[in-house]
Amino acid sequence: MRGIDLSLRQGEVFGFLGPNGAGKTTTVRMLCTLLPPTAGSARVAGIDVVADDAEVRRRIGVALQEIGLDPTQSGRELLELQCGLYGITGSDAQARATELLELLGLTDAADRRTKTYSGGMKRRLDLASALVHKPEVLFLDEPTTGLDPASRVTVWEEVRRINATGTTIFLTTQYLEEADALCGRLAIIDAGEIVAAGTPEQLKAEIGNDVVSVVLDGADPDSVSKAIGELPGLERVAAEPDVIHLYLDDGAGSIAEIVRRLDGGAVKVGAISVARPSLDDVFLEATGRRLEGADGDGEEEAGE
Amino acid sequence: MSDIALLGRRAVREIWRFPEATIPALFIPLFFLAVNVGQISKTFPSSTPFLEGQGYVAFQLPVSLMLAVSTATSGLALVTEIDNGYFDKLLVAPIRRSSIIFGRFVADFVRGIGASALVLAAGFAFGVHVEAGVIGAILLIVLSALWGTAYAGFAMLVALHTRNVQATNTSFLIFFPLLFLTPNIVPFDRLTPVMEALARANPVSYVIEGIRSLVIQGWDPDKLGACLLVTVLTGLLLTWLSVRAIKNYDR
Numbered sequence: 001m002r003g004i005d006l007s008l009r010q011g012e013v014f015g016f017l018g019p020n021g022a023g024k025t026t027t028v029r030m031l032c033t034l035l036p037p038t039a040g041s042a043r044v045a046g047i048d049v050v051a052d053d054a055e056v057r058r059r060i061g062v063a064l065q066e067i068g069l070d071p072t073q074s075g076r077e078l079l080e081l082q083c084g085l086y087g088i089t090g091s092d093a094q095a096r097a098t099e100l101l102e103l104l105g106l107t108d109a110a111d112r113r114t115k116t117y118s119g120g121m122k123r124r125l126d127l128a129s130a131l132v133h134k135p136e137v138l139f140l141d142e143p144t145t146g147l148d149p150a151s152r153v154t155v156w157e158e159v160r161r162i163n164a165t166g167t168t169i170f171l172t173t174q175y176l177e178e179a180d181a182l183c184g185r186l187a188i189i190d191a192g193e194i195v196a197a198g199t200p201e202q203l204k205a206e207i208g209n210d211v212v213s214v215v216l217d218g219a220d221p222d223s224v225s226k227a228i229g230e231l232p233g234l235e236r237v238a239a240e241p242d243v244i245h246l247y248l249d250d251g252a253g254s255i256a257e258i259v260r261r262l263d264g265g266a267v268k269v270g271a272i273s274v275a276r277p278s279l280d281d282v283f284l285e286a287t288g289r290r291l292e293g294a295d296g297d298g299e300e301e302a303g304e
Numbered sequence: 305m306s307d308i309a310l311l312g313r314r315a316v317r318e319i320w321r322f323p324e325a326t327i328p329a330l331f332i333p334l335f336f337l338a339v340n341v342g343q344i345s346k347t348f349p350s351s352t353p354f355l356e357g358q359g360y361v362a363f364q365l366p367v368s369l370m371l372a373v374s375t376a377t378s379g380l381a382l383v384t385e386i387d388n389g390y391f392d393k394l395l396v397a398p399i400r401r402s403s404i405i406f407g408r409f410v411a412d413f414v415r416g417i418g419a420s421a422l423v424l425a426a427g428f429a430f431g432v433h434v435e436a437g438v439i440g441a442i443l444l445i446v447l448s449a450l451w452g453t454a455y456a457g458f459a460m461l462v463a464l465h466t467r468n469v470q471a472t473n474t475s476f477l478i479f480f481p482l483l484f485l486t487p488n489i490v491p492f493d494r495l496t497p498v499m500e501a502l503a504r505a506n507p508v509s510y511v512i513e514g515i516r517s518l519v520i521q522g523w524d525p526d527k528l529g530a531c532l533l534v535t536v537l538t539g540l541l542l543t544w545l546s547v548r549a550i551k552n553y554d555r
Contacts, residue, residue, distance in 0.1 A: 032396050033396065034392060034395055034554060035554050035555075036554075036555050054398055057397065057398040058398040060396070062392075062393070062396045064389060064392055066388070066389035066392070067389060068390045068392055068393035069388070069389075069390060070314070070390050071388070072317070072318050073314065073317070077314075081310055081311075081314055082397070084310040085310065085394075085397040085398070085399050086397065
């Protein structure tokens with residue numbers, strides 16, 4: 001980390017977006033008291049993570065990127081043990097475990113050992129184990145990495161439901177769609193530094209209204225740029241190996257003019273499309289490159 | 305219920321659910337017992353003075369007991385949890401980190417009781433009788449299990465420092481020189497001077513001698529005291545080092 005400054009509001013879902021190796025997990029491990037910061041300070045739920053790490057641990061729930069389950073225990077046993085570690089014992093622990101299993105759709109598998117669970121089920125159980133003590137702040141470190149789209153949507157629904165109960169959620173992700181769907185505010189981290197922060201709408205609005213993407217389809221990028229020239233309302237141009245993005249005030253209204261100019265310059269290109277700026281465009285603007293895994297393709301470890 | 309009891313109960317449950325971790329560790333001491341007795345018992349018949357009328361199997365029994373209880377099982381369980389991420393889950397729970405170590409010790413003690421009872425039963429099948437009687441036999445089992453618990457700290461220490469399954473697994477091998485630089489075949493006074501000096505400097509010798517005294521001589525307070533002292537000191541040292549390692553883990 002190269003010195004980051006973050007502040008979360010109580011009850012919000014805050015997204016921490018960045019590529020692999022950007023520093024997301026390191027940040028989460030410091031905030032969860034697993035890793036001491038070498039400099040600076042951090043407070044979680046108002047408590048200093050170094051001075052009173054035990055109190056921080058009482059107030060937080062954590063689901064780390066690597067799903068932390070004991071394969072020799074059943075889902076129910078794991079949750080009851082987790083309850084015990086947070087001081088919830090006896091019939092209270094049994095009731096809480098049953099409630100969470102029901103809530104996360106794991107009742108049928110409750111008495112099976114967790115090593116038989118699919119990737120999606122393991123992730124849901126891991127999430128449940130982070131919730132046994134109704135934490136004030138929940139840290140979710142890439143909670144949907146490696147999940148199939150259906151399981152991902154299930155986790156999203158859970159995140160929304162947990163947040164609706166008043167739990168503040170700090171969510172790291174490398175998926176733009178996830179950050180867009182879940183987070184009220186977010187920060188984009190790259191190489192240990194925060195490069196952009198705000199609400200998804202604010203961040204997108206900062207880079208323009210519309211994006212017109214011109215697929216080069218073998219055309220020379222310089223020839224395309226030269227042919228299009230200066231358009232009314234053009235804020236900036238971003239080039240990728242196969243695509244040129246034009247950030248415009250009025251994308252739809254500019255399409256005809258762009259086509260006319262390309263025809264006039266005798267430049268043949270592929271598809272031309274108009275879209276609202278995405279968080280990927282925000283990331284491109286902030287870092288000069290696309291976010292790896294932005295499409296959010298994942299894979300399921302085993303069928304449910 | 306305390307954190308240690310909760311984590312201990314979980315670790316004990318693992319013994320039944322993951323017998324692959326325990327059964328091979330039982331096969332080796334029983335194999336050694338059978339082979340050593342088969343090869344050497346004619347050399348040392350029951351008329352040999354240091355056997356005091358018993359068969360050679362009585363002399364070898366404590367060696368097999370040591371081999372049965374001195375395992376790297378808890379270290380392997382710990383490093384596996386470091387590897388699969390469950391260890392982090394325990395670290396972010398509001399518990400003392402040391403309770404993760406002590407919870408493992410509960411299972412080591414239970415496993416030690418079971419393993420030493422089985423090896424003793426094998427000894428009975430080979431004709432051993434415990435000179436110190438039933439109470440002595442129970443004490444023999446308890447002392448063996450205590451040693452196994454004390455020694456378990458070593459593999460956990462390796463697990464916490466290396467975070468490597470293979471390194472933790474091979475840490476078990478260090479027990480072989482400790483086991484064989486002892487009066488394991490013959491008593492101290494029949495060893496060569498160099499081997500006797502090494503054996504007398506090896507704390508494991510006194511654990512074997514204490515347990516052996518219950519089988520062959522009956523109640524020998526000096527040998528039992530030395531056995532208990534070595535076990536407690538070994539346990540305190542390895543536990544202190546393991547607890548320090550887990551407290552400083554990633555810090």
